[in-house]
Amino acid sequence: MTVANEICCPNCFSMIPAEAKSCPACGERIASLSARGYREKLLHALAHPLDDIRMRAIIALGLRRETVTAVPLAECALRHPTNVVEGMEVVYALRNIGASRERLHALAMLANDHAARAVRAAAKAELERNLADGESTDGGVRSSF
């Protein structure tokens, strides 16, 4: 799990070591950011016009595994219906996020509404896997991984 030791710079969105006190790429001080502030910046980056910036935010949010980000991630994918790579990355990020009602809702949004068949299929497969594992739909959290 070495990848979990990288974070996304909230200023320039470079991938940098989690222990860095400032970003090697742009110099932004990382230590001064609260965890909550960092999450808000990543969520904000989901609306960025550049594909590459959104992609880094999607990956970084997946690594954080916070259920509150599941639906914003799905909404990001739905805003870019022709970007299959981005849609698939959102499905991967949702896979990382803990079992929760939010994640099931986000996967269902993609399985039902995404324009790309590959993304719908990936979300549906993940959804079915979760349901087969007995993931609770009433908001209960099971620590299956």
Ligand SMILES: [Zn+2]
């Ligand atoms: Zn930076």
